[in-house]
Amino acid sequence: MRPSLRFLRLPVPRLLVLVAALAGARTGDAQAGRDWPIHSNERPKPPVVDPGPGALPVPPPGDAVVLFDGRDLSKWVHGNGDPARWIVRDGSFEVRPGTGDLQTRDGFGDAQLHVEWMTPDPPRGTGQDRGNSGVFLMGRYEVQVLDSYGNETYADGQAAAQYGQFPPLVNASRPPGVWQSYDIIFRGPRFDAAGRLLRPATVTVLHNGVLVQDHVTLTGPTGHYARPPYEAHPERLPIRLQDHAHPVRFRNIWLRELR
Numbered sequence: 001m002r003p004s005l006r007f008l009r010l011p012v013p014r015l016l017v018l019v020a021a022l023a024g025a026r027t028g029d030a031q032a033g034r035d036w037p038i039h040s041n042e043r044p045k046p047p048v049v050d051p052g053p054g055a056l057p058v059p060p061p062g063d064a065v066v067l068f069d070g071r072d073l074s075k076w077v078h079g080n081g082d083p084a085r086w087i088v089r090d091g092s093f094e095v096r097p098g099t100g101d102l103q104t105r106d107g108f109g110d111a112q113l114h115v116e117w118m119t120p121d122p123p124r125g126t127g128q129d130r131g132n133s134g135v136f137l138m139g140r141y142e143v144q145v146l147d148s149y150g151n152e153t154y155a156d157g158q159a160a161a162q163y164g165q166f167p168p169l170v171n172a173s174r175p176p177g178v179w180q181s182y183d184i185i186f187r188g189p190r191f192d193a194a195g196r197l198l199r200p201a202t203v204t205v206l207h208n209g210v211l212v213q214d215h216v217t218l219t220g221p222t223g224h225y226a227r228p229p230y231e232a233h234p235e236r237l238p239i240r241l242q243d244h245a246h247p248v249r250f251r252n253i254w255l256r257e258l259r
């Protein structure tokens, strides 16, 4: 007699999702269960971890490329090449809602990237509509910026999520109005001359010094309610910061190119 799971009355794909979810829940690993539907509200929320007081800003190492030193946005432009119109003040810069995303003038590939950011205080809105921005590696692969301090949203869309793919291992968010940091180690994808994927991108992220993305392998570029496949692109592309219509601030951005 063949074994049967018909008593569960679930089609096989739903059953696989359930099994993956149970496996993730048992290990307490928010990055387990990669078959979760995108932006699922059922996906377990990462546990909250107090990152401690920290010590920001972190000065750039000697071999770093400084992308914002507190003075001007000369290293940044809008997508159409226009000079950056976000607001520079007090050694930081702030999203000017409606002006569009900013991106670096230069392109970068594999890199160690340091970014400091702060969400608005007092906070406004809920879920995704609260202190939302993002760091898009190569303009395509988003590490989510969001006010996730006591603010629930789907796990793969909270602060330090690899948006739509991997929730952070823990929620190490600081309150709104307090500087936070991302330290990102990114290895871009590689394609052959015919545009076939040779190697997917990998990302490691520390949020306020706490490991939140542990060398995850990206499924492809970031999408909203979509996980599109990889498309061949150059090995160096601009880093992009998102205008999500919220006055999120940034400062002290630097990177070390990894050869």
Ligand code: MG
Binding pocket: 132, 133, 134, 144, 145, 242, 244
């Ligand atoms: Mg975002």
